[in-house]
Amino acid sequence: MRRLSAFNVAAILLGIAFLYLPIAVLVIYSFNASRLVAVWGGWSTHWYAELFNDAPLLESAFISIRLALVSASVATVLGTLAALALVRFGRFRGRLAFAAMIYAPLVMPEVITGLSLLLLFVAIAVDRGFWTVAIAHTTMAMCFATVIVQSRLVDFDLSLEEAAMDLGATPSRTFMSVTLPLILPAIAAAWMLAFALSLDDLVIASFTTGPGATTLPIRIYSEVRLGVKPEMNAVCSIMVAVVGVAVIAASLLAKITGARGAGRI
């Protein structure tokens, strides 16, 4: 039986409090009736109502969601392919360089990724806008997607595929009806992470965007640079709520499908 010391309990409680209190403060302040953010003027949903009259903000939100959908989908496909290549294909030529290019963007400062992609787009004279940001986000997110799918593939029981092949399934059929369903939870997790990364990104989007493609983080950043604003508290609270609900739903879903999958085998 593991025993938890008072020190262990305190570490966990303080850690969780440190992580969640700031977000709680943000959400509470978003319901503040007062225009001065720091002065409490009673509960109100005024700032939320205000948001729906802010056309540029809504437009940015719409752009960001479209952007996240596109780049998460492409990044997940590319990431899954890259993971298959890394785990299944042994030591193919250029594997080391390939792996290096997968892991480097995970820690590369965003200013550098953003700057270098922008200079590429300028060098090949592409008009910057929605699609250049989408390419930039795809590149960043595919590396995260690769790592997630890769860790699932490493655990994969190869005898399941061999059984399917022995029973006469073609390699593509085996992939579609054995491999893919088994790594699907990882692919779904990769897609969600890619979506969240794209929705959150400020730095890379600032470098690679162009006229008409002002994403939500760029809009929020330009608003909050000079200080806190009640409307921004409301926007941020909505984003926190959306992400929170999505992540909790996804982990419940993973639990249900995981339990069912375990029951089947």
Add this chain to the structure above:
Amino acid sequence: MRRERGVSLGRKLIVRVPYAWLLAFFLLPFLIVLKISLSQTAIAQPPYTPVLDVAVGWHGLIPFFRELSFDNYILLGSDPLYLLSYVKSLEIAAVSTLILLVVGFPIAYAIARTPRRWQAILVVLTVLPFWTSLLIRIYAWMNILQRDGPLNEVLMALSIVREPPVWLSTDTAVYIGIVYSYLPFMVLPLYATLEKLDESLLEAAADLGARRWKIFWLVTVPLSMSGIIAGVLLCFIPIVGEFVIPDLLGGSRSPMIGQTIWIEFFGNKDWPAASAVAVVLVCLLVTPIVIYQNQAMRAVERE
């Protein structure tokens, strides 16, 4: 026979599509940054010379190379502002990584010692804030740290301070923001190794009469070294180039290097200088990045 060929074509595509994508959108952009860092600023579109004109063909290469210069790097070396900016970034990254290790270790250790079914929940709780935007989390701290914000109100109410201290635009605020934002990146790799720690080793050390701290230093720390290295690198490398946190919480007097690149690029429109600053930053980070890559590759393949 035909099936064989189909398989190998499929295999080639699986490797080549993501490979080509990374070559085009990760490696090639770097080479362009390197090239532009050797160029001169110009009032033109694009704002630098020389521009490699592909239409001219190969003989255009010679004048192109002749025009490249190291002026931007000489500028970096001669202007103390850049040097200060690098030193400050490395210092902030080193100190905050150390704080993260000290704060993160007890949390990871405690999570690893809770009953199994709690561990999963606690890990999700630790990661959850990471899913909400960094910008939003830093903005939340702007609320908390402002002059008449909740932190100062609490401090005043407890009579810890008489006058509300200034938090925003100080290095303290930057440290708070960084530790807050990167905590999950430190706790997760630590937890992953601590969770696998064989407790019978700790018991053996205790049975042999070692004191608690001695067990910690001689058994727990060496056995969790791979997690410590992973967590340290995962935090240190991106913090050196951090932009959002020092920009929103820190002062404008001595910018970190990420801010310097941003200012050179968006403010001064000096693309070659921004590129040179970026190239030097990559050179500074290349060793930790390579160590991190090896570590990450081995970790995945060991499983």
